[in-house]
Amino acid sequence: GDSVTQMEGPVTLSEEAFLTINCTYTATGYPSLFWYVQYPGEGLQLLLKATKADDKGSNKGFEATYRKETTSFHLEKGSVQVSDSAVYFCALSDYQGAQKLVFGQGTRLTINP
Amino acid sequence: DGGITQSPKYLFRKEGQNVTLSCEQNLNHDAMYWYRQDPGQGLRLIYYSQIVNDFQKGDIAEGYSVSREKKESFPLTVTSAQKNPTAFYLCASSHWGTSGKETQYFGPGTRLLVL
Numbered sequence: 001g002d003s004v005t006q007m008e009g010p011v012t013l014s015e016e017a018f019l020t021i022n023c024t025y026t027a028t029g030y031p032s033l034f035w036y037v038q039y040p041g042e043g044l045q046l047l048l049k050a051t052k053a054d055d056k057g058s059n060k061g062f063e064a065t066y067r068k069e070t071t072s073f074h075l076e077k078g079s080v081q082v083s084d085s086a087v088y089f090c091a092l093s094d095y096q097g098a099q100k101l102v103f104g105q106g107t108r109l110t111i112n113p
Numbered sequence: 114d115g116g117i118t119q120s121p122k123y124l125f126r127k128e129g130q131n132v133t134l135s136c137e138q139n140l141n142h143d144a145m146y147w148y149r150q151d152p153g154q155g156l157r158l159i160y161y162s163q164i165v166n167d168f169q170k171g172d173i174a175e176g177y178s179v180s181r182e183k184k185e186s187f188p189l190t191v192t193s194a195q196k197n198p199t200a201f202y203l204c205a206s207s208h209w210g211t212s213g214k215e216t217q218y219f220g221p222g223t224r225l226l227v228l
Contacts, residue, residue: 095211
């Protein structure tokens, strides 16, 4: 079945550092890919998405490019802030009779001032 | 403002008790979903519904039940058959489609604790 693998956390960085969170996927079809962010005690918020190969999703300084050849969707940000501290989830959606999201295990990010 | 509301924010369950978690959306979405989140893990799908009066089991439906009598509402009941109910429960909704491209939007969650 479909699956998503994220780099293990936790990840700790200093403010203004460059961020990469790796995400790779396995899917039988042509999935759409998503990054969600979860702040402490809250639900998930959509951060960005890409629906076909070579698409780049971007939002709030975060970017991710849908790489079909490497089955990857790595999240990047050039200069992180303390407010970016959260848990980040990579997910895929591949319609097979129903639209269901398959999530990675999440990566906890902490940014120190 | 459009969105998804879940209540209560915290819920306590006694042994042998059934409890119901509420989920309401005013986004005019056809599809609704329930996920369970355990500490340090990703989300797992419990049940989903694509239209009113229809719902399907997800990956971990045992010990749970749902109903979909109205488009806006998708309550989840955690029954006494669910032996390990302590978790964070998230409701989501989306437009229904067959492309897999639709975005799911999430509510703020309900934390269920066992007394």
